[in-house]
Amino acid sequence: MPKYIFIFISLFLLSCNGEGDSQTSERETRQLSYTATVSFIEQPELEVTTVRAAVADDDHSRSEGLMNVHDMPEDAGMIFIFDDEAPRSFWMANTPISLDIIFVNSDMEIVRIHRNTPPYSHENIVSEIPAKYVVEVNAGFTLDHDIREGMSISYTIQ
Numbered sequence: 716m717p718k719y720i721f722i723f724i725s726l727f728l729l730s731c732n733g734e735g736d737s738q739t740s741e742r743e744t745r746q747l748s749y750t751a752t753v754s755f756i757e758q759p760e761l762e763v764t765t766v767r768a769a770v771a772d773d774d775h776s777r778s779e780g781l782m783n784v785h786d787m788p789e790d791a792g793m794i795f796i797f798d799d800e801a802p803r804s805f806w807m808a809n810t811p812i813s814l815d816i817i818f819v820n821s822d823m824e825i826v827r828i829h830r831n832t833p834p835y836s837h838e839n840i841v842s843e844i845p846a847k848y849v850v851e852v853n854a855g856f857t858l859d860h861d862i863r864e865g866m867s868i869s870y871t872i873q
Contacts, residue, residue, distance in 0.1 A: 744785045753794050753850055755825075755860065756867040764860045765790075766852060770872060772796040781851055782809040792852035794870055800847040807836040813854035818842035823867045828857055 749767035757763050767790060771777045777795050781787070797803070800821040807814070811834050818827040826844040831854045842849075850868065857863075 743783050745783045747781075747784060747787070747791070747793070749791055751794055751870055751872045753792065753868055753870045755862050756869060763862065763866070766792045766850075766856075768792050768794045768850070768870070770794055770796065780805070780810065781812070781814065783811070785811050787812060787853055789853060789856070792850055792856075795849040795851075797847050797849075800845045802844070803842040803846045803849055805840045805849065806838060807832050807834055807840070810834055814851045815854055815857040816840055817850040817852070817857065817862070817868075818844065818846035819848040819850065819868050820845060821847040823848075823869060825862070825864050825866050825868065828862070828864055830854065830857060 747769040749769055751768040751770045752765055753768045754765045755763045767788070769792075771780060771793055772795075777797075780795070781793055803818055805816055813834055814832050816829045816832055817825055820826050826846060827842050829840045832840055848868070848870075
């Protein structure tokens with residue numbers, strides 16, 4: 716009888732060797748296509764910095780935003796382009812990375828910046844001022860590059 720218990724315990728321990736981590740599901744992650752360039756401008760013709768940006772310019776891409784994007788290069792972000800200028804509200808549901816969210820009016824002026832937004836939050840992040848564009852970058856980017864309200868942006872789409 717003890718021989719069978721030894722075999723049972725040995726088989727049990729072998730099955731727990733860590734190779735069978737099938738319970739650990741692979742996290743769903745999206746890869747972005749950076750087809751635009753967004754420049755942050757201090758004054759006319761004084762570019763502060765530039766990021767590569769994914770473009771969200773229709774209802775589907777705007778509602779998806781950066782959901783399920785787990786990693787984004789430091790020099791990358793997303794630009795949301797709306798048809799009209801209006802107060803905007805965003806949230807971080809299903810967004811696993813902290814972001815700086817930059818609201819921009821139709822004159823391309825930065826009217827509001829929300830820094831270090833909490834991942835997965837359902838809290839509304841509002842522009843408070845009408846915006847036609849929204850740029851999302853990694854949290855800390857706006858402080859690292861001294862991007863402030865009152866500055867401007869420009870963008871090009873390839």
